Amino acid sequence: MQSFDQIFPRKNTNSVKWDSIKATYNKEDLLPLWVADMDFMAPQPVIDALATYTRQGIFGYSVVPETLYQAIQDWEKTHYNYQLAKEDILFSPGVVPSIGVAIQAYTKAGESVLIHDPVYHPFANMVKANQRNLVTSSLKIKDGHFVMDLVDMEEKIKDQHVKMLILCNPHNPGGRVWTKEELIACGRLCQKYGVIVISDEIHQDLVFAPHQHRSFHTLDPEFAEFSIILTAATKTFNLAAVKISMVYIKNPALKKAFQAVQNATEQNTINTFGYVATEAAYQKGKAWRKELLRYLAENITFTQNFLQTHLPKVNVMIPEGTYLMWLDFRTYGLSPKALEDKLIQEAGVVLNNGAIFGEGGRGFMRLNVACPKETLAEGLERIRGVFGE
Incomplete structure (x- = not known):
């Protein structure tokens, strides 16, 4: 080791x-x-897999291997009791590009997108770069960690006619792993007002016991109707350079809209090294x-x-x-x-x-x-x- x-x-x-x-x-x-x-x-298994691929010496176009889909499904089921069908999985060059695609797919110019404050700064950058109205809800510090202000969130959702929430779970920069109860409360609020949730879960595998990561889709079957999950193996296994992430979408209408923007912008073309590294990481990186x-x-x-x-x-x-x-x-x-x-x-x-x-x-x-x-x-x-x- x-x-x-x-x-x-x-x-x-x-x-x-x-x-x-x-x-x-x-x-x-x-x-x-x-x-x-x-x-x-x-x-080392990731390094070995990439070396094996490199040695074959031809770097033409490639398709997504079935073994990669299975590795992703097995990882999510084993670690998070998250059941995914192959059809639920899309690929993207990264979580931030996926946020941009989601903003374009699910909102219109001038419409409001809610994020927490403080939070990973590309959230705000992507909202503003796509000419959407940025709305922020300040996190509170309680007992030494961040908590959501649901009252403030609801007021802003109503007053600003918010169409989308970009959620960071686990939270960057505070390292907060939102509890099941917190996430359900947040989800119920968004469900009440028809807010689409984009859940950035790229840090899902970097959680310390006794805390547990819970994917937004696993909290209530109804939540999958108005949310999508963004994640990757790259943060966990230090693979940022291979440029790959996954998008989990169970609602067919949300998937169709997301794919339409991907197809229009070629945001569904992935470096083959990303496929190879992700499969090896999930199969042999435990x-x-x-x-x-x-x-x-x-x-x-x-x-x-x-x-x-x-x-x-x-x-x-x-x-x-x-x-x-x-x-x-x-x-x-x-x-x-x-x-x-x-x-x-x-x-x-x-x-x-x-x-x-x-x-x-x-x-x-x-x-x-x-x-x-x-x-x-x-x-x-x-x-x-x-x-x-």
């Missing part, structure tokens, strides 16, 4: 996480703990994922203890899922730009500025702990050297 402590040099590999830093910040020797990919080698979750949990605990000991003014939201930690620097009284500049110029560490996730993210930073513990410890020590007392 792979050692997640091993450090793999990623500079000069065209890595967004490592090689875009100089162009972004005009500064060398910054430690990247930002972009949401992992500094871990992919599972043990790797188990060890990954253990290692990530250790890194999260290490970070929590470090901050409590050395940086008690930084409040941390302990993630129930994902490898992202939401750090609250508001007690320092810095603007988002001043906070980011201090981390960059003085600490030499790159985190994601919380403000990009919405107004509710001002004064926060998002930390990626999916790296060898040595790298993580160095980053935390750099932050301590500037913000410690």
Whole structure:
């Protein structure tokens, strides 16, 4: 089994996480703990499958293998008791492109789309880029984690005539794994007002016990009538570069509308390496994922203890899922730009500025702990050297 402590040099590999830093910040020797990919080698069975495909040496057009459909169905049934027929599964280059397709398929220009605040920033970008009206509902912090404000959501759904909700489950950047009761309440609200739900579940496999991921479709059979699921193996197995995701749609009318936009924009053409990697990951990656979750949990605990000991003014939201930690620097009284500049110029560490996730993210930073513990410890020590007392 792979050692997640091993450090793999990623500079000069065209890595967004490592090689875009100089162009972004005009500064060398910054430690990247930002972009949401992992500094871990992919599972060996995936590497082997891709190598086997590469050795055959011909890279022509390909079809989706039946074995891939079966691998997806088996994975969802085994891990989430989610029953999928082959006909329920569509493919897309990524979750964000799928959000764009869904916006075009299910809403018209000027209509309202609701997202939470803070939340993964491409949600807002895609809504605005497609000339839809962006409506946000602020998440509340209760007992150290995010909760939905259903009263606020309902008011905005009614007042703004919301047509679509883009849901992040598990939540990025807060790491919240929504409970069955929370998701049902959200679903009932959307059902009441005829709101289509686009559920981004790409972090579904990165959930820590005793928390459990529940796909939106599994909560109530009726929910599949007004929702679609977006997910991928790429986040779980560190395969972002192979550019593939899945779209699960059980309602024939929703599927037809989604496919119509895909066909008009060629958003249904997938890199064959994505097919190969996803099938291998789902068929042979279970043990790797188990060890990954253990290692990530250790890194999260290490970070929590470090901050409590050395940086008690930084409040941390302990993630129930994902490898992202939401750090609250508001007690320092810095603007988002001043906070980011201090981390960059003085600490030499790159985190994601919380403000990009919405107004509710001002004064926060998002930390990626999916790296060898040595790298993580160095980053935390750099932050301590500037913000410690």
